[in-house]
Amino acid sequence: MQFNNSSPIYVQITQYIHDLIINTAWVEEERIPSVRDMAMQLEVNPNTVIRAYSILQDEGILENQRGIGYFTAKDARTLVLKKKREQFIRRELPNLFASMRTLGITLEDIETYFLLFKKEQNDHEIES
Amino acid sequence: MQFNNSSPIYVQITQYIHDLIINTAWVEEERIPSVRDMAMQLEVNPNTVIRAYSILQDEGILENQRGIGYFTAKDARTLVLKKKREQFIRRELPNLFASMRTLGITLEDIETYFLLFKKEQNDHEIES
Amino acid sequence: MQFNNSSPIYVQITQYIHDLIINTAWVEEERIPSVRDMAMQLEVNPNTVIRAYSILQDEGILENQRGIGYFTAKDARTLVLKKKREQFIRRELPNLFASMRTLGITLEDIETYFLLFKKEQNDHEIES
Amino acid sequence: MQFNNSSPIYVQITQYIHDLIINTAWVEEERIPSVRDMAMQLEVNPNTVIRAYSILQDEGILENQRGIGYFTAKDARTLVLKKKREQFIRRELPNLFASMRTLGITLEDIETYFLLFKKEQNDHEIES
């Protein structure tokens, strides 16, 4: 895994795990890699992984069984999706609409870009 | 002016000035408030204003005349608009589309939110 | 049995056994379940049960007969009660009074909560 | 300040700050000692102080102004009191009542101990 500098590594790890759960790469109520394993796998200090895991635990997405390890929560996927949707509507959308307003971009323009974007995605998939 | 914690204050100031120029609240080729005045007005450390002004100077939006002060550039408004459009298409839109994809949000959903957003804006304007 | 995360599992097991002895669910001088049985019943690692049993043995509440198993002591119930009373007066009460003081809670308030608590208990018993 | 081993240092620091705010030793909307100062004062690693401050920030008791420092929140005292009261009622009281039940201790007994406790407190105050 590659990290960028725009946000802290521990945040990028939480987002990465969010994705794993949405993709069902990590299924619910199963044990996830130990802090040390994850740290080795991501080539990161264990403390950084602990920080990410703890945040996810606070969010109710992970649970901890003493001396055994971390587990995905029962309704982890629902929780993640709900959380991300809220964020999207409360943070991303208002920014989007504000930008559209100041730049004079309409919904039709967005649609055009969207079709283009989907086309690109398809092309990439065909390539690979 | 109120600042939030999600991005550095100097960035928020540059965005604020971008808006002032787009709104033609600051017209082109005119002197803008001195660093000290701006700092007092925004209740901010002068260094922070200097940083914002310097960035805008690098972007070609402001110009500095030694010993006199800062001025808006000749084509400031065009520059700002161009810059913002680029950012919008290269950064915001891809993020938007990616979020839509993972969250299963369609363009129709966006439209619904957009109408809602416009309605709220109108209500606010009528109130005030 | 359900364990919470606020204290170690082996501590929760010792408290559970304390209760069993006070309730006379375990009578004195009788053999108690083997470590393995107990571990299976509680869905817990045998080492954890061993730890709990050892502590109770140190407290004089359990006795171990090599090769045979663990037994409740002759005066187990008296011992447990005495121990709990001491703990209550030396640890819980001072904390309680300190909290009451800083939070401005009076004995009358406590009484109100107590009546409420007893009422709830009754309701639960009637339900079941 | 002396720390005990029963709970992590960063937790003890948060509780210490809770007390400072309840006692109005720290008044609202004022700057508090910097992380480094506090660390030196408490003879603790700065990271440990950061951890405590961050938790209090999440609780809404402290606020952070970038590059300037931490401040007590506007309604910090109310928040702390509310938080502590809730904890008291939800955690301490049920334990208390459960102990009273199994040990056969009545409210009258508690009152006796309470008067004793208050008497001791007075004696201590007179001494010093």
Next chain:
DNA sequence: GTGGTCTAGACCACC
């Protein structure tokens, strides 16, 4: 100056 992140490494309790 301020706080925030990250690492390396030690030590501990728990299962």
Next chain:
DNA sequence: GTGGTCTAGACCACA
């Protein structure tokens, strides 16, 4: 084996 706490120290962005 598991996670959790703490330290020391480096480095960075921000005001």
